[in-house]
Amino acid sequence: xxxxxxxxxxxxxVLAAVLCSGFAHADVSISEGWLRAVPPVxxxxxxxxxxxxxxxxxxxxxxxxxxxxxxxxxxxxxxxEDGTRKMGHLHHIMLEPGESFSLSPGGDHLMLxxxxxxxxxxxxxxxxxxxAEGDAICADLPVLRERPSAF
Amino acid sequence: MGKLLYVLPLLVAxxxxxxxxxxxxxxxxxxxxxxxxxxxxxxxxxQAEKLKGKVSILFFGYTHCPDICPAxxxxxAQVYRHLEEEGVADQVQPVFITFxxxxxxxxxxxxxxxxxxxxxxxxxxxxxxIREVAKQYGVVFxxxxxxxxxxxxxxxxxYIYLLDEQARVRKLYPADFKIDEVVTDVESLL
Numbered sequence: 001x002x003x004x005x006x007x008x009x010x011x012x013x014v015l016a017a018v019l020c021s022g023f024a025h026a027d028v029s030i031s032e033g034w035l036r037a038v039p040p041v042x043x044x045x046x047x048x049x050x051x052x053x054x055x056x057x058x059x060x061x062x063x064x065x066x067x068x069x070x071x072x073x074x075x076x077x078x079x080x081e082d083g084t085r086k087m088g089h090l091h092h093i094m095l096e097p098g099e100s101f102s103l104s105p106g107g108d109h110l111m112l113x114x115x116x117x118x119x120x121x122x123x124x125x126x127x128x129x130x131x132a133e134g135d136a137i138c139a140d141l142p143v144l145r146e147r148p149s150a151f
Numbered sequence: 152m153g154k155l156l157y158v159l160p161l162l163v164a165x166x167x168x169x170x171x172x173x174x175x176x177x178x179x180x181x182x183x184x185x186x187x188x189x190x191x192x193x194x195x196x197x198q199a200e201k202l203k204g205k206v207s208i209l210f211f212g213y214t215h216c217p218d219i220c221p222a223x224x225x226x227x228a229q230v231y232r233h234l235e236e237e238g239v240a241d242q243v244q245p246v247f248i249t250f251x252x253x254x255x256x257x258x259x260x261x262x263x264x265x266x267x268x269x270x271x272x273x274x275x276x277x278x279x280x281i282r283e284v285a286k287q288y289g290v291v292f293x294x295x296x297x298x299x300x301x302x303x304x305x306x307x308x309x310y311i312y313l314l315d316e317q318a319r320v321r322k323l324y325p326a327d328f329k330i331d332e333v334v335t336d337v338e339s340l341l
Contacts, residue, residue, distance in 0.1 A: 043302075044215060045221075084291050105218065106218065
């Protein structure tokens, strides 16, 4: 009985948190997302998307995950003074209310590593962004050979 | 009949102009390029001399690169497909040179490159050989000291080189080059 009460209370608490605190990040959206198709022997692949904070409070994205990758990272891409390009770990993305952040080819991007399988063109893959607080923000991203002209 | 007399010479002149090969106005870059010997994806020695006779689209990269290199490979493949539609792809050779011979072995390149469907030649070799070719083309590649979970990455330059039928560099493009521009330039060299 106590166990049942506890369970119900917790469910209620979670629901309240979701509805009242914005922890579920219903106001954060992912758009223009896609994964670049790569050969089946590739150990990594890159993903791109735009994440927008439509809510009233700031959101800090700490990382990412994907169903096909053992490890997914936010990657930064910097052009150095000599014109070379350097990749590194993008530790977080801070989104103030109304702000968007784009991960795009040749720039900051998602890097999917330790691929359990390499999804091919025509497939969709669920990719999630992990905020500092609250639930993951997920979207199904199509696997495409080329960048859509609309993006 | 009178009109035909006027039009006929014009038509003949146009036909003759079409027969003559127009010289491309792309300048020859004499500072980049040169002889080299590497190994292709079939394990055969490959000398720069073999680039002669076709227009080449040559670029450097590594297959463990998640973003720029697959993007360049895909774009070069797009260029190749355009040229196939124009019926001139057999006169064009895309060439990928890795600067990561440790992981990009001949066998790996042989498995990796056909997916792009662009009849690409993949070249690898000893680090010494690759450094020499990179120097000839002004390519910078630096292996990052800190290997993350993804393994090591490279900081690198990412130009694409258009070579004429004499293997002379005629133009450089950035990694996000325009497909139509390269197609037009290639056709100007054929």
